[in-house]
Amino acid sequence: MTTRLKPRSQVEDEDASALKLGAEFNNAGCLLISEVKYLLENRDKEAPDTAVYNKTLEYVKTFAKFNTTDSASAVRETLRREPALTQFETAQIANLCPADSDEAKSVIPSLVKVDDDRLQTLLDEIQTMRRFQS
Amino acid sequence: MFFIKELSHTILLHPSYFGPRMLQYLESKLYADVEGTCSGQFGYIIAVVSILDIGKGMVLSGSGQAEFITRYRAIVFKPFKGEVVDGVVNNVNKMGFFADVGPLTVFVSHQVRHSPLVSITSFRITNLFLGPSLLTASSPQIIEKNTKVRLKIVGTRVDATEIFAIGTIKEDHLGVID
The missing domain is CATH 3.30.1490.120 (RNA polymerase Rpb7-like, N-terminal domain)
Structure with a gap:
Protein backbone atom coordinates (compact mmCIF):
# COMPACT_ATOMS: atom_id res chain seq x y z
CA MET A 1 0.00 0.00 0.00
CA THR A 2 1.35 3.37 -0.88
CA THR A 3 0.98 6.09 1.63
CA ARG A 4 -0.45 9.20 0.15
CA LEU A 5 1.23 12.46 0.88
CA LYS A 6 -0.86 14.58 3.17
CA PRO A 7 -1.93 17.78 1.44
CA ARG A 8 0.28 20.51 2.74
CA SER A 9 -1.60 22.71 5.15
CA GLN A 10 -2.40 25.62 2.97
CA VAL A 11 -1.35 29.05 4.13
CA GLU A 12 -4.46 31.15 4.44
CA ASP A 13 -4.58 33.88 1.85
CA GLU A 14 -4.70 37.28 3.51
CA ASP A 15 -7.38 39.61 2.26
CA ALA A 16 -8.65 42.47 4.40
CA SER A 17 -11.72 43.02 2.21
CA ALA A 18 -12.93 39.55 3.20
CA LEU A 19 -11.67 39.96 6.80
CA LYS A 20 -9.00 37.29 6.37
CA LEU A 21 -6.02 38.52 8.32
CA GLY A 22 -4.10 35.28 8.71
CA ALA A 23 -3.82 33.01 11.74
CA GLU A 24 -1.81 35.47 13.83
CA PHE A 25 -4.09 38.45 13.45
CA ASN A 26 -7.64 37.12 13.10
CA ASN A 27 -8.25 37.54 16.81
CA ALA A 28 -5.71 40.22 17.63
CA GLY A 29 -6.81 43.51 19.16
CA CYS A 30 -6.87 46.36 16.65
CA LEU A 31 -5.81 49.85 17.68
CA LEU A 32 -7.18 53.13 16.38
CA ILE A 33 -4.59 55.58 15.09
CA SER A 34 -5.68 57.92 17.89
CA GLU A 35 -4.95 55.24 20.48
CA VAL A 36 -1.52 54.54 19.01
CA LYS A 37 -0.80 58.25 19.24
CA TYR A 38 -1.80 58.29 22.90
CA LEU A 39 0.29 55.20 23.70
CA LEU A 40 3.38 56.53 21.95
CA GLU A 41 3.14 59.98 23.48
CA ASN A 42 2.58 58.71 27.01
CA ARG A 43 5.34 56.17 27.31
CA ASP A 44 7.05 56.18 30.66
CA LYS A 45 10.44 55.41 29.20
CA GLU A 46 12.29 57.47 26.64
CA ALA A 47 11.45 57.03 22.98
CA PRO A 48 13.69 54.73 20.98
CA ASP A 49 15.46 56.45 18.14
CA THR A 50 14.55 54.07 15.32
CA ALA A 51 13.33 55.01 11.86
CA VAL A 52 10.25 52.82 12.32
CA TYR A 53 9.32 54.59 15.57
CA ASN A 54 9.85 58.11 14.27
CA LYS A 55 7.96 57.55 11.02
CA THR A 56 5.06 56.00 12.92
CA LEU A 57 4.92 58.88 15.39
CA GLU A 58 4.80 61.38 12.55
CA TYR A 59 2.14 59.33 10.78
CA VAL A 60 -0.16 59.01 13.79
CA LYS A 61 0.18 62.73 14.53
CA THR A 62 -0.90 63.50 10.97
CA PHE A 63 -3.83 61.11 10.77
CA ALA A 64 -5.21 60.83 14.32
CA LYS A 65 -8.87 61.79 14.01
CA PHE A 66 -9.61 62.08 17.73
CA ASN A 67 -7.15 63.94 19.91
CA THR A 68 -8.37 62.96 23.35
CA THR A 69 -8.69 59.51 24.88
CA ASP A 70 -12.25 60.40 25.86
CA SER A 71 -13.39 60.95 22.30
CA ALA A 72 -11.56 57.85 21.08
CA SER A 73 -13.23 55.66 23.68
CA ALA A 74 -16.59 57.30 22.98
CA VAL A 75 -16.22 56.25 19.35
CA ARG A 76 -15.42 52.70 20.40
CA GLU A 77 -18.47 52.73 22.66
CA THR A 78 -20.69 53.90 19.80
CA LEU A 79 -19.41 51.25 17.42
CA ARG A 80 -19.82 48.53 20.04
CA ARG A 81 -23.59 49.01 19.77
CA GLU A 82 -23.47 47.33 16.36
CA PRO A 83 -22.64 43.71 17.29
CA ALA A 84 -21.91 42.62 13.72
CA LEU A 85 -18.78 44.74 13.53
CA THR A 86 -15.41 43.02 14.02
CA GLN A 87 -12.40 44.66 15.65
CA PHE A 88 -10.88 45.31 12.27
CA GLU A 89 -13.99 47.02 10.90
CA THR A 90 -14.39 49.12 14.04
CA ALA A 91 -10.83 50.39 13.73
CA GLN A 92 -11.16 51.03 10.00
CA ILE A 93 -14.35 53.07 10.46
CA ALA A 94 -12.75 55.15 13.21
CA ASN A 95 -9.51 55.63 11.26
CA LEU A 96 -11.04 56.57 7.93
CA CYS A 97 -14.18 58.33 9.21
CA PRO A 98 -16.28 57.80 6.05
CA ALA A 99 -19.06 60.36 5.66
CA ASP A 100 -21.86 58.13 4.37
CA SER A 101 -22.69 54.45 4.23
CA ASP A 102 -21.92 54.33 0.52
CA GLU A 103 -18.35 55.51 1.09
CA ALA A 104 -17.97 53.23 4.10
CA LYS A 105 -18.97 50.15 2.11
CA SER A 106 -16.65 51.09 -0.70
CA VAL A 107 -13.54 51.53 1.49
CA ILE A 108 -14.41 48.66 3.85
CA PRO A 109 -16.09 46.06 1.58
CA SER A 110 -16.89 43.63 4.41
CA LEU A 111 -19.48 46.12 5.73
CA VAL A 112 -22.06 44.88 3.19
CA LYS A 113 -23.57 42.80 5.99
CA VAL A 114 -24.63 45.94 7.89
CA ASP A 115 -27.91 47.65 7.08
CA ASP A 116 -27.48 51.02 5.31
CA ASP A 117 -29.63 53.05 7.68
CA ARG A 118 -28.05 51.69 10.83
CA LEU A 119 -24.58 52.25 9.44
CA GLN A 120 -25.50 55.78 8.46
CA THR A 121 -26.70 56.56 11.99
CA LEU A 122 -23.39 55.33 13.42
CA LEU A 123 -21.37 57.34 10.90
CA ASP A 124 -23.36 60.49 11.61
CA GLU A 125 -22.74 60.10 15.32
CA ILE A 126 -19.02 59.70 14.75
CA GLN A 127 -18.91 62.77 12.52
CA THR A 128 -20.64 64.77 15.25
CA MET A 129 -18.16 63.54 17.86
CA ARG A 130 -15.29 64.52 15.62
CA ARG A 131 -16.68 67.99 15.13
CA PHE A 132 -17.35 68.67 18.78
CA GLN A 133 -14.30 67.19 20.46
CA SER A 134 -12.54 69.66 22.66
CA MET B 1 -3.65 48.34 10.63
CA LYS B 78 0.90 45.07 9.58
CA PRO B 79 -0.51 45.97 6.16
CA PHE B 80 -3.06 43.68 4.53
CA LYS B 81 -4.09 43.25 0.94
CA GLY B 82 -7.43 44.97 0.34
CA GLU B 83 -7.01 47.38 3.24
CA VAL B 84 -7.67 51.10 2.68
CA VAL B 85 -5.19 53.42 4.39
CA ASP B 86 -4.22 57.08 4.41
CA GLY B 87 -0.67 58.07 3.55
CA VAL B 88 1.62 60.99 2.79
CA VAL B 89 3.34 61.18 -0.60
CA ASN B 90 7.10 61.30 -0.21
CA ASN B 91 8.37 60.84 -3.74
CA VAL B 92 6.93 61.26 -7.22
CA ASN B 93 8.43 59.97 -10.45
CA LYS B 94 7.43 59.07 -13.97
CA MET B 95 6.19 55.64 -12.96
CA GLY B 96 3.90 56.74 -10.15
CA PHE B 97 4.48 57.79 -6.57
CA PHE B 98 5.59 56.47 -3.18
CA ALA B 99 3.49 57.13 -0.11
CA ASP B 100 4.48 56.69 3.53
CA VAL B 101 1.99 54.82 5.67
CA GLY B 102 3.67 54.81 9.04
CA PRO B 103 6.82 52.70 8.75
CA LEU B 104 5.67 51.25 5.44
CA THR B 105 6.27 52.68 1.98
CA VAL B 106 3.58 51.96 -0.60
CA PHE B 107 4.19 52.35 -4.31
CA VAL B 108 1.28 53.47 -6.46
CA SER B 109 1.81 53.08 -10.17
CA HIS B 110 -0.19 54.95 -12.74
CA GLN B 111 0.56 52.39 -15.43
CA VAL B 112 -2.09 49.92 -14.35
CA ARG B 113 -5.44 51.09 -15.51
CA HIS B 114 -8.33 48.97 -14.25
CA SER B 115 -10.76 51.83 -14.59
CA PRO B 116 -10.24 55.07 -16.50
CA LEU B 117 -12.02 56.90 -13.72
CA VAL B 118 -9.00 58.56 -12.20
CA SER B 119 -6.14 57.85 -14.52
CA ILE B 120 -3.15 60.06 -14.08
CA THR B 121 -2.76 62.08 -17.23
CA SER B 122 0.39 64.07 -17.00
CA PHE B 123 3.70 64.20 -15.30
CA ARG B 124 5.10 67.65 -14.90
CA ILE B 125 7.27 69.83 -12.79
CA THR B 126 5.14 72.48 -11.18
CA ASN B 127 6.95 73.31 -8.04
CA LEU B 128 10.68 73.73 -7.76
CA PHE B 129 10.67 73.03 -4.04
CA LEU B 130 8.40 70.05 -4.01
CA GLY B 131 9.68 68.50 -7.23
CA PRO B 132 7.58 66.75 -9.84
CA SER B 133 3.86 66.20 -9.51
CA LEU B 134 1.21 64.09 -11.13
CA LEU B 135 -2.12 65.31 -12.40
CA THR B 136 -5.19 63.10 -12.30
CA ALA B 137 -7.85 63.25 -15.02
CA SER B 138 -11.22 63.73 -13.40
CA SER B 139 -11.57 66.61 -10.95
CA PRO B 140 -7.97 67.78 -11.29
CA GLN B 141 -6.04 66.53 -8.31
CA ILE B 142 -2.39 67.33 -8.06
CA ILE B 143 -0.18 64.76 -6.42
CA GLU B 144 3.16 66.03 -5.21
CA LYS B 145 5.42 65.59 -2.21
CA ASN B 146 3.50 65.86 1.10
CA THR B 147 0.07 65.42 -0.50
CA LYS B 148 -2.19 63.26 1.65
CA VAL B 149 -3.75 60.39 -0.24
CA ARG B 150 -6.19 57.63 0.59
CA LEU B 151 -5.14 54.42 -1.11
CA LYS B 152 -5.95 50.75 -1.20
CA ILE B 153 -3.23 48.17 -0.73
CA VAL B 154 -3.44 45.68 -3.59
CA GLY B 155 -0.46 43.54 -2.75
CA THR B 156 2.32 43.04 -0.25
CA ARG B 157 5.63 41.31 -0.57
CA VAL B 158 7.21 40.14 2.62
CA ASP B 159 10.93 39.84 3.10
CA ALA B 160 12.68 38.59 6.20
CA THR B 161 13.33 42.13 7.36
CA GLU B 162 11.06 44.36 5.31
CA ILE B 163 7.58 44.63 3.83
CA PHE B 164 6.91 46.16 0.43
CA ALA B 165 3.44 47.12 -0.69
CA ILE B 166 1.82 48.37 -3.85
CA GLY B 167 -1.39 50.31 -3.87
CA THR B 168 -3.96 51.93 -6.10
CA ILE B 169 -5.98 55.13 -6.00
CA LYS B 170 -8.15 54.22 -8.96
CA GLU B 171 -11.35 53.38 -7.17
CA ASP B 172 -14.28 55.27 -5.76
CA HIS B 173 -13.52 57.33 -2.65
CA LEU B 174 -9.76 56.95 -3.05
CA GLY B 175 -7.32 59.65 -4.06
CA VAL B 176 -6.21 62.99 -2.68
CA ILE B 177 -7.68 63.95 0.69
CA ASP B 178 -7.40 67.27 2.48
Whole structure:
Protein backbone atom coordinates (compact mmCIF):
# COMPACT_ATOMS: atom_id res chain seq x y z
CA MET A 1 0.00 0.00 0.00
CA THR A 2 1.35 3.37 -0.88
CA THR A 3 0.98 6.09 1.63
CA ARG A 4 -0.45 9.20 0.15
CA LEU A 5 1.23 12.46 0.88
CA LYS A 6 -0.86 14.58 3.17
CA PRO A 7 -1.93 17.78 1.44
CA ARG A 8 0.28 20.51 2.74
CA SER A 9 -1.60 22.71 5.15
CA GLN A 10 -2.40 25.62 2.97
CA VAL A 11 -1.35 29.05 4.13
CA GLU A 12 -4.46 31.15 4.44
CA ASP A 13 -4.58 33.88 1.85
CA GLU A 14 -4.70 37.28 3.51
CA ASP A 15 -7.38 39.61 2.26
CA ALA A 16 -8.65 42.47 4.40
CA SER A 17 -11.72 43.02 2.21
CA ALA A 18 -12.93 39.55 3.20
CA LEU A 19 -11.67 39.96 6.80
CA LYS A 20 -9.00 37.29 6.37
CA LEU A 21 -6.02 38.52 8.32
CA GLY A 22 -4.10 35.28 8.71
CA ALA A 23 -3.82 33.01 11.74
CA GLU A 24 -1.81 35.47 13.83
CA PHE A 25 -4.09 38.45 13.45
CA ASN A 26 -7.64 37.12 13.10
CA ASN A 27 -8.25 37.54 16.81
CA ALA A 28 -5.71 40.22 17.63
CA GLY A 29 -6.81 43.51 19.16
CA CYS A 30 -6.87 46.36 16.65
CA LEU A 31 -5.81 49.85 17.68
CA LEU A 32 -7.18 53.13 16.38
CA ILE A 33 -4.59 55.58 15.09
CA SER A 34 -5.68 57.92 17.89
CA GLU A 35 -4.95 55.24 20.48
CA VAL A 36 -1.52 54.54 19.01
CA LYS A 37 -0.80 58.25 19.24
CA TYR A 38 -1.80 58.29 22.90
CA LEU A 39 0.29 55.20 23.70
CA LEU A 40 3.38 56.53 21.95
CA GLU A 41 3.14 59.98 23.48
CA ASN A 42 2.58 58.71 27.01
CA ARG A 43 5.34 56.17 27.31
CA ASP A 44 7.05 56.18 30.66
CA LYS A 45 10.44 55.41 29.20
CA GLU A 46 12.29 57.47 26.64
CA ALA A 47 11.45 57.03 22.98
CA PRO A 48 13.69 54.73 20.98
CA ASP A 49 15.46 56.45 18.14
CA THR A 50 14.55 54.07 15.32
CA ALA A 51 13.33 55.01 11.86
CA VAL A 52 10.25 52.82 12.32
CA TYR A 53 9.32 54.59 15.57
CA ASN A 54 9.85 58.11 14.27
CA LYS A 55 7.96 57.55 11.02
CA THR A 56 5.06 56.00 12.92
CA LEU A 57 4.92 58.88 15.39
CA GLU A 58 4.80 61.38 12.55
CA TYR A 59 2.14 59.33 10.78
CA VAL A 60 -0.16 59.01 13.79
CA LYS A 61 0.18 62.73 14.53
CA THR A 62 -0.90 63.50 10.97
CA PHE A 63 -3.83 61.11 10.77
CA ALA A 64 -5.21 60.83 14.32
CA LYS A 65 -8.87 61.79 14.01
CA PHE A 66 -9.61 62.08 17.73
CA ASN A 67 -7.15 63.94 19.91
CA THR A 68 -8.37 62.96 23.35
CA THR A 69 -8.69 59.51 24.88
CA ASP A 70 -12.25 60.40 25.86
CA SER A 71 -13.39 60.95 22.30
CA ALA A 72 -11.56 57.85 21.08
CA SER A 73 -13.23 55.66 23.68
CA ALA A 74 -16.59 57.30 22.98
CA VAL A 75 -16.22 56.25 19.35
CA ARG A 76 -15.42 52.70 20.40
CA GLU A 77 -18.47 52.73 22.66
CA THR A 78 -20.69 53.90 19.80
CA LEU A 79 -19.41 51.25 17.42
CA ARG A 80 -19.82 48.53 20.04
CA ARG A 81 -23.59 49.01 19.77
CA GLU A 82 -23.47 47.33 16.36
CA PRO A 83 -22.64 43.71 17.29
CA ALA A 84 -21.91 42.62 13.72
CA LEU A 85 -18.78 44.74 13.53
CA THR A 86 -15.41 43.02 14.02
CA GLN A 87 -12.40 44.66 15.65
CA PHE A 88 -10.88 45.31 12.27
CA GLU A 89 -13.99 47.02 10.90
CA THR A 90 -14.39 49.12 14.04
CA ALA A 91 -10.83 50.39 13.73
CA GLN A 92 -11.16 51.03 10.00
CA ILE A 93 -14.35 53.07 10.46
CA ALA A 94 -12.75 55.15 13.21
CA ASN A 95 -9.51 55.63 11.26
CA LEU A 96 -11.04 56.57 7.93
CA CYS A 97 -14.18 58.33 9.21
CA PRO A 98 -16.28 57.80 6.05
CA ALA A 99 -19.06 60.36 5.66
CA ASP A 100 -21.86 58.13 4.37
CA SER A 101 -22.69 54.45 4.23
CA ASP A 102 -21.92 54.33 0.52
CA GLU A 103 -18.35 55.51 1.09
CA ALA A 104 -17.97 53.23 4.10
CA LYS A 105 -18.97 50.15 2.11
CA SER A 106 -16.65 51.09 -0.70
CA VAL A 107 -13.54 51.53 1.49
CA ILE A 108 -14.41 48.66 3.85
CA PRO A 109 -16.09 46.06 1.58
CA SER A 110 -16.89 43.63 4.41
CA LEU A 111 -19.48 46.12 5.73
CA VAL A 112 -22.06 44.88 3.19
CA LYS A 113 -23.57 42.80 5.99
CA VAL A 114 -24.63 45.94 7.89
CA ASP A 115 -27.91 47.65 7.08
CA ASP A 116 -27.48 51.02 5.31
CA ASP A 117 -29.63 53.05 7.68
CA ARG A 118 -28.05 51.69 10.83
CA LEU A 119 -24.58 52.25 9.44
CA GLN A 120 -25.50 55.78 8.46
CA THR A 121 -26.70 56.56 11.99
CA LEU A 122 -23.39 55.33 13.42
CA LEU A 123 -21.37 57.34 10.90
CA ASP A 124 -23.36 60.49 11.61
CA GLU A 125 -22.74 60.10 15.32
CA ILE A 126 -19.02 59.70 14.75
CA GLN A 127 -18.91 62.77 12.52
CA THR A 128 -20.64 64.77 15.25
CA MET A 129 -18.16 63.54 17.86
CA ARG A 130 -15.29 64.52 15.62
CA ARG A 131 -16.68 67.99 15.13
CA PHE A 132 -17.35 68.67 18.78
CA GLN A 133 -14.30 67.19 20.46
CA SER A 134 -12.54 69.66 22.66
CA MET B 1 -3.65 48.34 10.63
CA PHE B 2 -2.15 48.80 14.07
CA PHE B 3 -2.56 45.94 16.52
CA ILE B 4 -1.70 45.28 20.13
CA LYS B 5 -0.20 41.85 20.36
CA GLU B 6 1.46 39.50 22.80
CA LEU B 7 4.81 38.33 21.53
CA SER B 8 7.79 36.51 22.92
CA HIS B 9 11.49 36.99 22.49
CA THR B 10 14.42 34.85 23.54
CA ILE B 11 17.40 36.55 25.14
CA LEU B 12 20.72 34.83 25.72
CA LEU B 13 22.57 36.35 28.63
CA HIS B 14 26.29 36.05 29.21
CA PRO B 15 27.27 34.99 32.75
CA SER B 16 29.09 38.28 33.35
CA TYR B 17 25.68 39.97 33.61
CA PHE B 18 24.36 37.66 36.34
CA GLY B 19 23.96 39.90 39.35
CA PRO B 20 21.84 42.58 40.97
CA ARG B 21 21.24 44.65 37.85
CA MET B 22 20.36 41.70 35.67
CA LEU B 23 16.64 42.46 35.36
CA GLN B 24 17.23 46.02 34.26
CA TYR B 25 19.72 44.81 31.75
CA LEU B 26 17.25 42.24 30.40
CA GLU B 27 14.56 44.88 30.01
CA SER B 28 16.73 47.31 28.12
CA LYS B 29 18.05 44.47 26.01
CA LEU B 30 14.49 43.48 25.08
CA TYR B 31 13.61 47.04 24.07
CA ALA B 32 16.77 47.37 22.03
CA ASP B 33 16.34 43.99 20.35
CA VAL B 34 12.73 44.16 19.21
CA GLU B 35 11.64 47.79 18.82
CA GLY B 36 11.85 48.94 15.23
CA THR B 37 12.27 45.48 13.77
CA CYS B 38 10.11 43.96 11.09
CA SER B 39 9.18 40.37 10.41
CA GLY B 40 6.95 38.92 7.77
CA GLN B 41 4.82 37.15 10.33
CA PHE B 42 4.05 40.03 12.68
CA GLY B 43 4.82 43.11 10.62
CA TYR B 44 6.63 46.08 12.14
CA ILE B 45 7.13 46.04 15.92
CA ILE B 46 6.83 49.71 16.75
CA ALA B 47 7.01 49.89 20.52
CA VAL B 48 6.86 47.59 23.54
CA VAL B 49 3.95 48.60 25.76
CA SER B 50 4.54 46.31 28.71
CA ILE B 51 6.57 43.30 29.72
CA LEU B 52 4.33 40.47 30.87
CA ASP B 53 6.95 38.01 32.02
CA ILE B 54 10.69 38.32 31.85
CA GLY B 55 11.07 34.54 32.01
CA LYS B 56 13.01 32.13 34.14
CA GLY B 57 16.62 32.00 33.13
CA MET B 58 17.78 28.56 32.09
CA VAL B 59 21.51 28.08 32.06
CA LEU B 60 22.45 26.27 28.89
CA SER B 61 24.78 23.39 29.39
CA GLY B 62 28.02 23.83 27.53
CA SER B 63 28.11 27.58 27.09
CA GLY B 64 27.10 28.84 30.51
CA GLN B 65 24.78 31.41 29.01
CA ALA B 66 21.29 31.81 30.41
CA GLU B 67 18.28 31.70 28.15
CA PHE B 68 15.32 33.92 29.03
CA ILE B 69 12.07 33.59 27.12
CA THR B 70 10.35 36.92 27.69
CA ARG B 71 6.73 37.62 26.91
CA TYR B 72 5.74 41.19 26.19
CA ARG B 73 2.93 43.22 24.69
CA ALA B 74 3.71 45.48 21.77
CA ILE B 75 2.17 47.80 19.20
CA VAL B 76 2.64 46.22 15.79
CA PHE B 77 1.79 47.49 12.34
CA LYS B 78 0.90 45.07 9.58
CA PRO B 79 -0.51 45.97 6.16
CA PHE B 80 -3.06 43.68 4.53
CA LYS B 81 -4.09 43.25 0.94
CA GLY B 82 -7.43 44.97 0.34
CA GLU B 83 -7.01 47.38 3.24
CA VAL B 84 -7.67 51.10 2.68
CA VAL B 85 -5.19 53.42 4.39
CA ASP B 86 -4.22 57.08 4.41
CA GLY B 87 -0.67 58.07 3.55
CA VAL B 88 1.62 60.99 2.79
CA VAL B 89 3.34 61.18 -0.60
CA ASN B 90 7.10 61.30 -0.21
CA ASN B 91 8.37 60.84 -3.74
CA VAL B 92 6.93 61.26 -7.22
CA ASN B 93 8.43 59.97 -10.45
CA LYS B 94 7.43 59.07 -13.97
CA MET B 95 6.19 55.64 -12.96
CA GLY B 96 3.90 56.74 -10.15
CA PHE B 97 4.48 57.79 -6.57
CA PHE B 98 5.59 56.47 -3.18
CA ALA B 99 3.49 57.13 -0.11
CA ASP B 100 4.48 56.69 3.53
CA VAL B 101 1.99 54.82 5.67
CA GLY B 102 3.67 54.81 9.04
CA PRO B 103 6.82 52.70 8.75
CA LEU B 104 5.67 51.25 5.44
CA THR B 105 6.27 52.68 1.98
CA VAL B 106 3.58 51.96 -0.60
CA PHE B 107 4.19 52.35 -4.31
CA VAL B 108 1.28 53.47 -6.46
CA SER B 109 1.81 53.08 -10.17
CA HIS B 110 -0.19 54.95 -12.74
CA GLN B 111 0.56 52.39 -15.43
CA VAL B 112 -2.09 49.92 -14.35
CA ARG B 113 -5.44 51.09 -15.51
CA HIS B 114 -8.33 48.97 -14.25
CA SER B 115 -10.76 51.83 -14.59
CA PRO B 116 -10.24 55.07 -16.50
CA LEU B 117 -12.02 56.90 -13.72
CA VAL B 118 -9.00 58.56 -12.20
CA SER B 119 -6.14 57.85 -14.52
CA ILE B 120 -3.15 60.06 -14.08
CA THR B 121 -2.76 62.08 -17.23
CA SER B 122 0.39 64.07 -17.00
CA PHE B 123 3.70 64.20 -15.30
CA ARG B 124 5.10 67.65 -14.90
CA ILE B 125 7.27 69.83 -12.79
CA THR B 126 5.14 72.48 -11.18
CA ASN B 127 6.95 73.31 -8.04
CA LEU B 128 10.68 73.73 -7.76
CA PHE B 129 10.67 73.03 -4.04
CA LEU B 130 8.40 70.05 -4.01
CA GLY B 131 9.68 68.50 -7.23
CA PRO B 132 7.58 66.75 -9.84
CA SER B 133 3.86 66.20 -9.51
CA LEU B 134 1.21 64.09 -11.13
CA LEU B 135 -2.12 65.31 -12.40
CA THR B 136 -5.19 63.10 -12.30
CA ALA B 137 -7.85 63.25 -15.02
CA SER B 138 -11.22 63.73 -13.40
CA SER B 139 -11.57 66.61 -10.95
CA PRO B 140 -7.97 67.78 -11.29
CA GLN B 141 -6.04 66.53 -8.31
CA ILE B 142 -2.39 67.33 -8.06
CA ILE B 143 -0.18 64.76 -6.42
CA GLU B 144 3.16 66.03 -5.21
CA LYS B 145 5.42 65.59 -2.21
CA ASN B 146 3.50 65.86 1.10
CA THR B 147 0.07 65.42 -0.50
CA LYS B 148 -2.19 63.26 1.65
CA VAL B 149 -3.75 60.39 -0.24
CA ARG B 150 -6.19 57.63 0.59
CA LEU B 151 -5.14 54.42 -1.11
CA LYS B 152 -5.95 50.75 -1.20
CA ILE B 153 -3.23 48.17 -0.73
CA VAL B 154 -3.44 45.68 -3.59
CA GLY B 155 -0.46 43.54 -2.75
CA THR B 156 2.32 43.04 -0.25
CA ARG B 157 5.63 41.31 -0.57
CA VAL B 158 7.21 40.14 2.62
CA ASP B 159 10.93 39.84 3.10
CA ALA B 160 12.68 38.59 6.20
CA THR B 161 13.33 42.13 7.36
CA GLU B 162 11.06 44.36 5.31
CA ILE B 163 7.58 44.63 3.83
CA PHE B 164 6.91 46.16 0.43
CA ALA B 165 3.44 47.12 -0.69
CA ILE B 166 1.82 48.37 -3.85
CA GLY B 167 -1.39 50.31 -3.87
CA THR B 168 -3.96 51.93 -6.10
CA ILE B 169 -5.98 55.13 -6.00
CA LYS B 170 -8.15 54.22 -8.96
CA GLU B 171 -11.35 53.38 -7.17
CA ASP B 172 -14.28 55.27 -5.76
CA HIS B 173 -13.52 57.33 -2.65
CA LEU B 174 -9.76 56.95 -3.05
CA GLY B 175 -7.32 59.65 -4.06
CA VAL B 176 -6.21 62.99 -2.68
CA ILE B 177 -7.68 63.95 0.69
CA ASP B 178 -7.40 67.27 2.48
